[in-house]
Amino acid sequence: LTLAEADAMVAACREQNVQMAVNCSRRWNPFFAETRRMIEAGELGEILQITAYGQCGLSHNGSHLIDSVRYLAGGNVTWVFGEMESDEAAAGDEDLMGNGYLAFDNGVRAYLRGMPTGVASWEFDVLGTEGRVRLVAGCLELELTKLTPGGPRGRGVPAKLPFPLPRQIPGTGVTIVEDIMHAIETGQPPRCSGEDGLAALEVAMALRESHRRGGSKVTLPLADRSLTMLSAEIKQDDVPARVRRLRQ
Template identity: 25%
Template sequence: MSDKYRVGIIGCGGIARLHVHGYQGVEEVEIVAIADPVEDALNDFGESYNIQTRYLDPREMLDKENLDIVSVATWHRLHAPMTIAACARKPKAVLCEKPMGTNLGECDEMLIAAQRNNVKVAIAHQRRFNPVWTDARQLIANGAIGEPRQIVCKGGQGLLNDCSHLFDMMRYVLGDPDAEWVIGNVERKTERYERDIPIEDRSAGIIGFQGGCIGLLLQEIAGPNYQGGIIYGSDGIIDLTEQRALLLNSKRAEWEDRRAEGENPSVAQVQELISWIEGRSGHRGEAINGRAAVEIIMAIYDSARLHEVVQMPVRTHASPLEAMIESGDLPVERPGRYDIRAMLLRGESMQP
């Protein structure tokens, strides 16, 4: 019998392929089983990677396969129940997709499940393993732009989806400070959904981080949307994308174009998971960081709901956006539900 870590994947869609890429790049692991209730998805995926042990019911896989590592790669609403189901079977680790949960109540239950069962839970904000972003983090830590004062990002697809990476990026490059306060607003005049979660048409948030840096995120307000941002400091600027960091400061006459090289982020994310399991390091995607990104999002929604500057920690456990929709505080003016990710569904479905 192989002495490799036994991996099972829940949800066989697009992002699960990136998880496979990550696991295939690390010798100590072996993907032994996959689960997805949609037979087509399960079999396509199994055939692509030659994985023969397939389950329509993820809990049956968890019960039978004695897994060491579980990937949760389903849509957002299933992140909490699937992570909690996995933790209850006591694997060594769970790697769950972002956003960690759709509200803070879910995130906290995931943390309880991890602690109760002594399972290491990481959230796949894999850009923390992008060497360019790590380079930016080190530059800032070493004072290359002086005191960081502002980070400006432009995102889309609602705050929970792509923007969760951006809030995570703000924290990552600043050295993971806590958010102290948040003010924000949302506009939702259409019945917009993303992977079955109601999202706003547009939104903006301003975040006050410990240490004094201010984060600003514009969602569908002023494109183009991209993964990255501009970080302004007292003595310089870093203009960051996924591919490069441009650096300017008082020691340079021109912009320096920095392109750090390193391991593929999906592979590096799994390597660090193994090192975490074996007690050689922590994991930079550990769940507490995934929760922090969700908390900033919920604070923006709660600021819109309560018309106030939200002082952290957020004490609303449900999604304030969903609460506003249910209470009628955010009336739709142009009715008709649509999901910007309906193209991911199979067959005739337009809704899950």
């Protein structure tokens, strides 16, 4: 898929008033939604950095990693530094693992690790001036830390608090369907729109471009819309792996 092709898909849906939703499902996860609510409400103070760990190809599962960081940051990426798994992999168009440093237009900074992550598999760390949220153990464990009064020079003492959980945890699939129905009925974009999917793809390509240029800073949007990245999802053929499994 090239950036130009992704641009065309998003534009076609916009022109025909068709809602496009991209299945980066953590946007519909109640724990991520609550974390985002706390961020928007200022309960964590000013967000300084988001760190994400998830061993993956940058345009396949990496799209989920990048999109989750964008969702939590609440802004758009303006420039990046990237490091790919090897010079040889970075020179080609196939999906590849990599790490990256992302700068957002609202001042948030992020680091993501798509290379091997050891014991930190699909974990996210949101660091603010007044609080911190960690989603660890594959996002099955939740940690909330906030500053409480006291400490040297009155700077506050970090204290762990219970993460606020909903009384009932809805299924993510149900939440996705409800959100898409709401988007169709109201004309408002779904939680993860075509534009969000395009943005994640562009970040992945920008990280690779940074490596290709010797690790230099790459600004977004990318001028070269012919850049291509072939997802591991269609590496075997043009049929998505999920569809192929259903046909077997």
